[in-house]
Amino acid sequence: xxxxxxxxxxxxxxxxxxxxxxxxxxxxxxxxxxxxxxxxxxxxxxxxxxxxxxxxxxxxxxxxxxxxxxxxxxxxxxxxxxxxxxxxxxxxxxxxxxxxxxxxxxxxxxxxxxxxxxxxxxxxxxxxxxxxxxxxxxxxxxxxxxxxxxxxxxxxxxxxxxxxxxxxxxxxxxxxxxxxxxxxxxxxxxxxxxxxxxxxxxxxxxxxxxxxxxxxxxxxxxxxxxxxxxxxxxxxxxxxxxxxxxxxxxxxxxxxxxxxxxxxxxxxxxxxxxxxxxxxxxxxxxxxxxxxxxxxxxxxxxxxxxxxxxxxxxxxxxxxxxxxxxxxxxxxxxxxxxxxxxxxxxxxxxxxxxxxxxxxxxxxxxxxxxxxxxxxxxxxxxxxxxxxxxxxxxxxxxxxxxxxxxxxxxxxxxxxxxxxxxxxxxxxxxxxxxxxxxxxxxx
Amino acid sequence: xxxxxxxxxxxxxxxxxxxxxxxxxxxxxxxxxxxxxxxxxxxxxxxxxxxxxxxxxxxxxxxxxxxxxxxxxxxxxxxxxxxxxxxxxxxxxxxxxxxxxxxxxxxxxxxxxxxxxxxxxxxxxxxxxxxxxxxxxxxxxxxxxxxxxxxxxxxxxxxxxxxxxxxxxxxxxxxxxxxxxxxxxxxxxxxxxxxxxxxxxxxxxxxxxxxxxxxxxxxxxxxxxxxxxxxxxxxxxxxxxxxx
Ligand SMILES: Cc1cc2nc3c(=O)[nH]c(=O)nc-3n(C[C@H](O)[C@H](O)[C@H](O)COP(=O)(O)OP(=O)(O)OC[C@H]3O[C@@H](n4cnc5c(N)ncnc54)[C@H](O)[C@@H]3O)c2cc1C
Numbered sequence: 001x002x003x004x005x006x007x008x009x010x011x012x013x014x015x016x017x018x019x020x021x022x023x024x025x026x027x028x029x030x031x032x033x034x035x036x037x038x039x040x041x042x043x044x045x046x047x048x049x050x051x052x053x054x055x056x057x058x059x060x061x062x063x064x065x066x067x068x069x070x071x072x073x074x075x076x077x078x079x080x081x082x083x084x085x086x087x088x089x090x091x092x093x094x095x096x097x098x099x100x101x102x103x104x105x106x107x108x109x110x111x112x113x114x115x116x117x118x119x120x121x122x123x124x125x126x127x128x129x130x131x132x133x134x135x136x137x138x139x140x141x142x143x144x145x146x147x148x149x150x151x152x153x154x155x156x157x158x159x160x161x162x163x164x165x166x167x168x169x170x171x172x173x174x175x176x177x178x179x180x181x182x183x184x185x186x187x188x189x190x191x192x193x194x195x196x197x198x199x200x201x202x203x204x205x206x207x208x209x210x211x212x213x214x215x216x217x218x219x220x221x222x223x224x225x226x227x228x229x230x231x232x233x234x235x236x237x238x239x240x241x242x243x244x245x246x247x248x249x250x251x252x253x254x255x256x257x258x259x260x261x262x263x264x265x266x267x268x269x270x271x272x273x274x275x276x277x278x279x280x281x282x283x284x285x286x287x288x289x290x291x292x293x294x295x296x297x298x299x300x301x302x303x304x305x306x307x308x309x310x311x312x313x314x315x316x317x318x319x320x321x322x323x324x325x326x327x328x329x330x331x332x333x334x335x336x337x338x339x340x341x342x343x344x345x346x347x348x349x350x351x352x353x354x355x356x357x358x359x360x361x362x363x364x365x366x367x368x369x370x371x372x373x374x375x376x377x378x379x380x381x382x383x384x385x386x387x388x389x390x391x392x393x394x395x396x397x398x399x400x401x402x403x404x405x406x407x408x409x410x411x412x413x414x415x416x417x418x419x420x421x422x423x424x425x426x427x428x429x430x431x432x433x434x435x436x437x438x439x440x441x442x443x
Numbered sequence: 444x445x446x447x448x449x450x451x452x453x454x455x456x457x458x459x460x461x462x463x464x465x466x467x468x469x470x471x472x473x474x475x476x477x478x479x480x481x482x483x484x485x486x487x488x489x490x491x492x493x494x495x496x497x498x499x500x501x502x503x504x505x506x507x508x509x510x511x512x513x514x515x516x517x518x519x520x521x522x523x524x525x526x527x528x529x530x531x532x533x534x535x536x537x538x539x540x541x542x543x544x545x546x547x548x549x550x551x552x553x554x555x556x557x558x559x560x561x562x563x564x565x566x567x568x569x570x571x572x573x574x575x576x577x578x579x580x581x582x583x584x585x586x587x588x589x590x591x592x593x594x595x596x597x598x599x600x601x602x603x604x605x606x607x608x609x610x611x612x613x614x615x616x617x618x619x620x621x622x623x624x625x626x627x628x629x630x631x632x633x634x635x636x637x638x639x640x641x642x643x644x645x646x647x648x649x650x651x652x653x654x655x656x657x658x659x660x661x662x663x664x665x666x667x668x669x670x671x672x673x674x675x676x677x678x679x680x681x682x683x684x685x686x687x
Contacts, residue, residue, distance in 0.1 A: 001632040020628055022456065023481050058454060063488035077484065088492055335632060 047400025065125025078108030327390030452528025
């Protein structure tokens with residue numbers, strides 16, 4: 001049935017036909033009889049990557065297929081969400097090798113976007129931990145891995161669903177002794193200090209920083225660095241230690257409807273940031289916290305995306321090479337000059353690039369939210385020019401508006417990627433609004 | 444000893460959610476469906492999630508003659524039997540085409556009666572057990588848009604209430620479930636009002652709790668009881684003029 005669909009940013013809203021499957025035959029039959037198909041997981045990409053004429057939801061294809069509690073090998077159908085994986089594996093002492101900032105994404109979505117976490121500099125992105133996977137391509141169901149049909153494998157990791165529909169994934173989990181994180185938060189006065197702090201804390205497995213983008217002058221780039229390690233049983237307090245692999249029950253908050261757009265303006269963003277960086281916040285704070293608030297601070301507020309109002313928002317995430325950090329200053333300055341406030345500005349440091357078409361490259365990445373309003377897109381085009389000038393690129397899974405040339409100039413392996421896509425997706429059976437926009441749909 | 448639940452029609456979304464809820468409640472699970480090879484993934488899933496013992500069985504609601512053998516060949520006699528299968532079909536096709544109409548009637552009514560008759564005899568003899576039938580609020584008043592399905596479910600609802608009456612005296616509990624709108628593959632082509640629509644997991648949770656509490660009839664979500672009360676109270680001379 002045709003309906004209005006949108007992803008996490010609530011922009012764009014498009015009319016698509018969405019259908020689902022719970023058996024492989026149903027999917028095969030659908031793919032045989034339809035064109036213009038794109039896989040859709042939980043719609044947590046922000047823009048138009050999983051929207052198309054026929055969006056095929058994987059959410060009902062969500063069974064666990066294998067869990068070896070000795071080795072940590074885990075296999076599931078691609079529609080299983082990360083929170084389901086955690087629910088099964090954490091009590092047995094295993095954790096996701098890589099997780100993004102929300103656990104409400106599917107395993108298929110994690111592969112197709114090749115998601116990164118706070119540990120990219122240390123452990124790479126999600127695909128770094130895949131053992132094998134099955135993909136329903138335009139040429140049928142194909143099993144692939146680094147050694148077997150490796151061209152399909154590399155083009156599927158980060159390939160935004162353009163090689164076909166990933167049906168199952170086997171990957172390796174990470175051993176943990178507790179469900180807690182030993183975390184340290186350090187306040188930085190400005191951009192120079194935060195970058196220095198990142199360097200000093202590079203030995204931590206997990207790190208990221210919140211930046212207040214609206215500050216000028218001496219406080220330009222003031223931020224909080226958050227680093228962490230999985231806690232050992234000895235680091236837990238008495239209450240936590242009683243059941244080290246089980247988290248205490250939590251409360252759920254929810255934003256019940258779209259807030260009017262005036263709720264988020266420079267004033268409220270400033271107020272939020274001021275609270276966050278409040279005066280009585282100590283320079284360094286340490287503690288042992290459950291893994292949930294550490295990895296998924298926003299998941300506790302369901303539908304926080306509605307806070308941006310009806311017109312939705314876009315997330316702008318770019319990466320700059322490690323030796324071009326002056327670009328960060330230039331871009332942040334452009335933002336604070338224009339006063340385009342962002343609640344969430346997240347800064348991370350990436351390690352080496354993982355594969356063909358993945359977003360991460362060694363360098364700095366910044367993610368910012370901008371509510372959609374008049375003048376935003378021309379402004380973002382200006383930012384794109386800066387990103388290109390400093391040798392960076394944008395994250396496809398968060399994109400809803402980049403121009404073709406920006407993509408083709410900034411992803412050096414794009415042509416190679418397209419050659420492989422053409423092999424497995426002849427005629428462009430699998431295509432999204434995004435792939436049409438960026439000239440990534442094979443003809 | 445671990446109790447066992449038998450789920451009839453185990454490939455549907457509702458059945459998957461029910462099976463997961465019972466697995467989490469430490470039940471051994473028997474999954475029955477027309478194509479048991481389609482149950483492999485669910486079997487793995489349940490086992491991985493909870494360590495539950497899970498077996499799969501071939502069962503065809505429309506093959507009435509096979510029901511006796513099917514039930515008596517189960518490796519263990521179940522403590523709880525949940526009849527989940529159903530067929531929505533197409534009202535419009537069914538109006539013109541008896542094949543579709545009879546499939547709707549026989550799946551939702553005759554097939555359910557046929558297999559539950561067998562289960563009832565066994566439980567009555569054992570003087571223990573619980574039978575859960577998933578009917579539908581569509582069975583409470585015929586509407587032009589789905590009265591074939593609705594009438595079969597109405598028959599099923601009446602069957603369950605009679606069975607409850609009879610088996611009460613044998614110490615066997617019978618529960619009817621009246622779901623309103625539920626997000627499943629069966630309903631994905633309908634526009635459902637979000638506030639009135641339940642997720643399969645919600646229905647499963649309700650059922651698990653209500654069986655323990657020995658409830659007779661449950662509505663899920665709960666306010667459907669009141670919605671249906673109002674719908675049943677509309678006088679026929681008005682109701683027939685509405686296009687529902
Ligand atoms: C609050 C929040 C925080 C986030 N933090 C991070 C972060 O820290 N790091 C990061 O990397 N990302 C982050 N993301 C982005 C998110 O991880 C990715 O967009 C992810 O791909 C979403 O997965 P999904 O299951 O919702 O898929 P969708 O959003 O539905 O789809 C995303 C893409 O994957 C494709 N796809 C989905 N399933 C399949 C399949 N089975 N086969 C083939 N292709 C498929 C789609 O076609 C589409 O191109 C965040 C998102 C949110 C909302």
